[in-house]
Amino acid sequence: MQIQPSPQVHDVIIIGSGAAGGMAAWNLTRQGVNVTLLDAGRKFSRREFWTHVKPWEWQQRLDAGEKPPEIVLDPAEQPYITPLGQEFQLTRVWGRGGKTNIWGRVSLRYSDLDFAGPERDGWEIPWPIRYKDIAPYYDQVDQLIGVCGGDDDQDSLPGSKYFLPPPPLRCGEHVIKNSAAKIGINIVPIRRAVLTRDHNGHPHCHYCGACGAGCDVGAFFNSSDYLLEPALKTGKLNIIDHAVAARILVDDRGLASGVQYFDRNTKEEHRISGKRIVVAASCVDSTRILLNSTSPRYPNGIGNSSDVIGRYLSEQIRFTIRAFAPQLIGGKVYNDDGIGGAHMYMPRFNHRDGRKRDYIRGFGCQFWYTGAQTDLSWAKTVPGFGLDFKKAVKERYPAVLALHPFGETIPKAENRITVKGSPADRYGVPIARIAYTTGENERRMSEDMYNTMLEILHAAKAEIVPFERGYLEPNGSAIHEHGTCRMGDDPKRSALNGFCQMHDVKNVFVVDGGAFTTASEKNPTLTILALCWRATDYMADQMKQGNI
Amino acid sequence: MSTRREVFRILASTALPAILPAQETKEREDQPGHLHTGPAIKVPVPSQPTFFQPAEFQVVEALTERIIPRSETPGAKDAGVALLIDKAIVAKPALGPSFRAGIADLNALANAGYQKEFTELTEQQQIALLTPLSLERDSALGKFFALAKDMTVDAYYRTEAGLKTELGWHGNTYLTSFPGCDHPEHHS
Numbered sequence: 001m002q003i004q005p006s007p008q009v010h011d012v013i014i015i016g017s018g019a020a021g022g023m024a025a026w027n028l029t030r031q032g033v034n035v036t037l038l039d040a041g042r043k044f045s046r047r048e049f050w051t052h053v054k055p056w057e058w059q060q061r062l063d064a065g066e067k068p069p070e071i072v073l074d075p076a077e078q079p080y081i082t083p084l085g086q087e088f089q090l091t092r093v094w095g096r097g098g099k100t101n102i103w104g105r106v107s108l109r110y111s112d113l114d115f116a117g118p119e120r121d122g123w124e125i126p127w128p129i130r131y132k133d134i135a136p137y138y139d140q141v142d143q144l145i146g147v148c149g150g151d152d153d154q155d156s157l158p159g160s161k162y163f164l165p166p167p168p169l170r171c172g173e174h175v176i177k178n179s180a181a182k183i184g185i186n187i188v189p190i191r192r193a194v195l196t197r198d199h200n201g202h203p204h205c206h207y208c209g210a211c212g213a214g215c216d217v218g219a220f221f222n223s224s225d226y227l228l229e230p231a232l233k234t235g236k237l238n239i240i241d242h243a244v245a246a247r248i249l250v251d252d253r254g255l256a257s258g259v260q261y262f263d264r265n266t267k268e269e270h271r272i273s274g275k276r277i278v279v280a281a282s283c284v285d286s287t288r289i290l291l292n293s294t295s296p297r298y299p300n301g302i303g304n305s306s307d308v309i310g311r312y313l314s315e316q317i318r319f320t321i322r323a324f325a326p327q328l329i330g331g332k333v334y335n336d337d338g339i340g341g342a343h344m345y346m347p348r349f350n351h352r353d354g355r356k357r358d359y360i361r362g363f364g365c366q367f368w369y370t371g372a373q374t375d376l377s378w379a380k381t382v383p384g385f386g387l388d389f390k391k392a393v394k395e396r397y398p399a400v401l402a403l404h405p406f407g408e409t410i411p412k413a414e415n416r417i418t419v420k421g422s423p424a425d426r427y428g429v430p431i432a433r434i435a436y437t438t439g440e441n442e443r444r445m446s447e448d449m450y451n452t453m454l455e456i457l458h459a460a461k462a463e464i465v466p467f468e469r470g471y472l473e474p475n476g477s478a479i480h481e482h483g484t485c486r487m488g489d490d491p492k493r494s495a496l497n498g499f500c501q502m503h504d505v506k507n508v509f510v511v512d513g514g515a516f517t518t519a520s521e522k523n524p525t526l527t528i529l530a531l532c533w534r535a536t537d538y539m540a541d542q543m544k545q546g547n548i
Numbered sequence: 549m550s551t552r553r554e555v556f557r558i559l560a561s562t563a564l565p566a567i568l569p570a571q572e573t574k575e576r577e578d579q580p581g582h583l584h585t586g587p588a589i590k591v592p593v594p595s596q597p598t599f600f601q602p603a604e605f606q607v608v609e610a611l612t613e614r615i616i617p618r619s620e621t622p623g624a625k626d627a628g629v630a631l632l633i634d635k636a637i638v639a640k641p642a643l644g645p646s647f648r649a650g651i652a653d654l655n656a657l658a659n660a661g662y663q664k665e666f667t668e669l670t671e672q673q674q675i676a677l678l679t680p681l682s683l684e685r686d687s688a689l690g691k692f693f694a695l696a697k698d699m700t701v702d703a704y705y706r707t708e709a710g711l712k713t714e715l716g717w718h719g720n721t722y723l724t725s726f727p728g729c730d731h732p733e734h735h736s
Contacts, residue, residue, distance in 0.1 A: 052720060052721075053720075054708070054712075054720055055706045055711060055720075056706055056707045056708045056711065059632070059635070059706070167726050167728065168726060168727060168728025168729065169728050169729055170728060170729055171729040171731055171734060173729075174729050174731070174734035174735065175734065178734070205726075206722045206723055206724070207722075207723040207725075207726040208719070208720050208721060208722060208723075209719050209720060210720055333715065333716035333717065333718070334729070335718050335719050335721070335723070336719065337719040337720065337721075337723075337726075338726050338728070339726070343728075372715070372716070372717055372719070373719075374706070374711065374717065374719070374720075376701060376702075376705035376706075376711075376715075377701075377702075379701045379705060380697065380698045380701050383682075384682060385614060385615040385616075385678065385682050385697060386614060386615070386617055386675060387617055387619055389615070389616070390616050390617065390619060390714070393705075393715075394714060394715055397715045397716070397717075
């Protein structure tokens, strides 16, 4: 196969265009830096999204031979492997904006409870940063992308002066909130990157609730519309579509010198030269690229003298319990779409309620699927059949409560992405092997999560849908992968410094979830944006000083 | 979750059985990571069932109508549930053999009790036959009833008849504002 060399030496090459890559491109170009971005797909057309397709119309369209836009990468195109019995559900989006096209939009600030967690309980290394380091960047991100929320502020969930108004609660959410309050559990307005007012030229949400199919008007933050388009307008950004990055190239001095990538359509190999590389391909793919970037100088992957790259993969544990609010059974059916997903959040409280726990770290709770939604899977558990069954389902439909807690998983060296010995992908590059399990700490935490959910539902006198106690959603299904290229102060135990810069290779920055030292119980995207903004400010400054 | 659940719903509604490409793998304990999803494949337009034989299809129509009967709102037959179950089995062929066996078992049970096929029974006879099955989840017929009920629920409440006409869902539309709950007693 002919290799297509490129004589140009790019100032900065960014791999990936999601939250991390988009932020890097936006922040660097606005500071006058020339950027070349490799995107593994193409720009999605919002007009093609099946946002306003009713549930029954999906089947009709499919029957007519139509297809929804292929946003989520088909694993048959780019497989990954797991050890037998260790399922890991990996969701990837190759294309402009990455997973921000369909993300959950939950935007919770990490606190020092998260950043200083390892110091408190002694499990694994501490983060090299504290809330004060990232707080100004959270403020900037909130203002840039538009995040709705309330005026609450607490040790486990810092507030913001810049929130857009939160959406009103649904009936079922009021029931949950009031019941939780009775037993001393505080539930606050959700923080979501959904526009409840027009913001920075983007229109406000029209409450159709179909965010998971992609927003046809861009009323929630996506990296393509909110970051890449403005960056393109500077004239400083060049995006190469269908460019599947494979390896980072290294020069004689041990610095990164470019990127090898393959054209997704033609499979043609390309190599481009660059002075600095920003890796932002999402945790698993970034890790795969780093581990495949072997050389005599870096035999186990670029920047991996610590042997931490690929290790400490941390996702989150989750489950859903549904119930019916007695006061809502048989009541009016509302349009409960709202901003699509929960309008409120239960912040972590297990560190301050005086009860002793037999596990470390914590959990919060979201309330997806509360109200009259389109998912009727709970109806299978309503007993019987026939007219009585039909009536029982109808009566319960407006009364659905859904509690959906998320818990932190602690980082472990053996939870690991590797490439050595893996089969090759269609480009001849080893694919990722993901070996991941949760352990005793997660099991004990999940017990507490179940107990807490049941306490809330008992306080509500709710009719609880039968559930299997202890069940956890499949690993990977939170779509929150962290930790496989973690930051830390000690170069022997971490790959990056607090600015996402490799300890070993000063001109490589890794700015996605891989950089996180711990997972926390919170959704990571807001923190990815803030960390990346901070990292690329530092990077631009280092470039000005001639250090990289 | 992203809207992880939403994503998976999209996958589920477009995914036909994944045809697993043979992966040359050195590590025998490894499994392909794409067992759970598959490519979106163009679906032919069936106006007739493609999995069920005509006689089987009539049983499925009768059975699903007993599970969700017509009342003042449409029932399973009005909503075309049997055809949707046929499509679901085409999309997930592993369900086919047990569903087919269940139909045969149901007919055998009807013959044992009434010397008639299931579809020849009166509504009341069908209900009488199904009631014990709906209470026993361990027997083969109990499992078949549970499978049929699950698939009926999945299909019916995703149709316009089930979701909109029966339940009153009126979402996925353009609103200028979201009012939320208007029960004053909830706003304590």
